[in-house]
Amino acid sequence: MTNEDLAKSFPVTFEDWENRARTILPVSSFDYITGGAGSEETMRANRTVFLRWHIQPRVLSDVSKRDLTVTLFGRTFPAPFLLAPLGIQGVTHPEAELGSARAASRLGIPFILSTVASRTIEQVAYVMGGAPRWFQLFWPTDNDVMVSLVRRAEKAGYSAIVLTVDTAAGFGWRPRSIRNHFYPFLFGEGMANFISDPVFRSKLKQPPEKDMYAAIMQFLKIIWNPALSWENLTFLRKLTKLPILLKGILNPNDAELALQLGMDGIVVSNHGGRQLDGEIAALEALPMICDCIQGRIPVLMDSGIRGGADVLKTIALGATAVLIGRPYIYGLAVAGEKGVHQVIRNLIADIDISLANTGRKSIAEIDRSLLVQAQIGNKI
Ligand SMILES: Cc1cc2nc3c(=O)[nH]c(=O)nc-3n(C[C@H](O)[C@H](O)[C@H](O)COP(=O)(O)O)c2cc1C
Numbered sequence: 423m424t425n426e427d428l429a430k431s432f433p434v435t436f437e438d439w440e441n442r443a444r445t446i447l448p449v450s451s452f453d454y455i456t457g458g459a460g461s462e463e464t465m466r467a468n469r470t471v472f473l474r475w476h477i478q479p480r481v482l483s484d485v486s487k488r489d490l491t492v493t494l495f496g497r498t499f500p501a502p503f504l505l506a507p508l509g510i511q512g513v514t515h516p517e518a519e520l521g522s523a524r525a526a527s528r529l530g531i532p533f534i535l536s537t538v539a540s541r542t543i544e545q546v547a548y549v550m551g552g553a554p555r556w557f558q559l560f561w562p563t564d565n566d567v568m569v570s571l572v573r574r575a576e577k578a579g580y581s582a583i584v585l586t587v588d589t590a591a592g593f594g595w596r597p598r599s600i601r602n603h604f605y606p607f608l609f610g611e612g613m614a615n616f617i618s619d620p621v622f623r624s625k626l627k628q629p630p631e632k633d634m635y636a637a638i639m640q641f642l643k644i645i646w647n648p649a650l651s652w653e654n655l656t657f658l659r660k661l662t663k664l665p666i667l668l669k670g671i672l673n674p675n676d677a678e679l680a681l682q683l684g685m686d687g688i689v690v691s692n693h694g695g696r697q698l699d700g701e702i703a704a705l706e707a708l709p710m711i712c713d714c715i716q717g718r719i720p721v722l723m724d725s726g727i728r729g730g731a732d733v734l735k736t737i738a739l740g741a742t743a744v745l746i747g748r749p750y751i752y753g754l755a756v757a758g759e760k761g762v763h764q765v766i767r768n769l770i771a772d773i774d775i776s777l778a779n780t781g782r783k784s785i786a787e788i789d790r791s792l793l794v795q796a797q798i799g800n801k802i
């Protein structure tokens with residue numbers, strides 16, 4: 423089968439990809455990716471909240487030349503989205519993060535590597551060459567290990583640190599994974615960056631190759647950090663010159679604190695509805711946070727973005743760019759690198775034609791005037 427034939431047989435919509443992934447993955451992996459916290463109300467709200475807003479297009483505005491680029495921290499990217507950090511991609515496809523990262527680099531879309539990836543910081547950097555990549559940090563209780571992870575990311579050419587702040591206390595209550603007894607860390611999945619870390623290794627009595635059980639126990643001891651607080655950020659700010667973004671912000675007060683402590687960006691996110699059921703949908707929180715930040719630093723958003731119109735609505739409500747999570751991991755599940763590549767290409771094409779149909783020529787032209795509050799039927 424040629425690449426062309428393969429592309430023709432690929433799914434198209436988010437639901438098509440999800441359904442195809444369901445037929446391929448073991449139930450426990452599929453449920454881990456798809457599922458959310460509690461009764462999954464927040465996960466659903468991440469989608470229904472988009473119905474509150476309708477696009478009110480303009481016509482006859484010569485949209486023959488269009489510009490989808492966005493600039494973040496001095497670097498211009500071809501489209502206004504990035505691949506969100508998704509951990510343990512090894513449970514999805516044997517190519518794991520290498521497949522996702524290669525697909526992203528072929529199209530110049532930034533890839534954000536998770537701390538709990540199935541492949542190392544250096545392996546991913548190697549397959550990406552000079553392509554844009556950021557490193558997502560879970561701040562372990564062992565500060566020496568944290569410093570080592572940041573230094574490795576700097577050395578390997580990652581150009582921003584995304585500190586995730588909504589998981590410090592632990593996994594959300596995820597009934598699907600509990601039902602399936604899905605505890606990937608117990609099998610060493612997601613530990614690549616720790617097993618390969620000289621500082622982590624130096625604290626073990628035996629190397630992981632000799633005593634993997636002890637390495638897993640040490641990892642589990644340090645990975646959750648419920649005591650993490652705003653005071654810690656001063657240390658991180660001094661540690662690195664790279665831009666730092668806080669991911670998992672939903673409250674304008676926290677956004678303001680982040681700014682005051684020298685953070686360079688914010689990712690408004692509820693972790694795809696996976697952490698706290700009943701919490702606010704990301705798109706609902708976004709305008710409040712943008713009103714507070716007033717353009718002083720970039721505000722990105724994820725959780726619920728599925729297509730081009732979602733991207734445009736999110737940017738109209740104040741985001742500089744968005745992250746996509748589940749859409750690309752289903753691509754990985756279905757066809758590895760080729761699947762992720764196809765998902766990215768589809769999303770770029772969707773954004774492009776949707777932008778044209780709004781009557782705008784560029785992402786820079788998108789503002790609040792694009793939207794009206796839905797008056798019929800779709801209010802939640
Ligand atoms: C399977 C899976 C693994 C994830 N792993 C991480 C992670 O390692 N680090 C992180 O900051 N967020 C992680 N997230 C959250 C995503 O970065 C992102 O916030 C979320 O997926 C966005 O919502 P969406 O899936 O609706 O696009 C994960 C999400 C999923 C679905």
Ligand SMILES: CCCCCCC(=O)C(=O)O
Pocket residue numbers: 508509510538560589592593645646693696
């Ligand atoms: C220290 C947190 C580990 C979380 C693993 C990946 C993740 O974020 C998820 O949502 O699953």
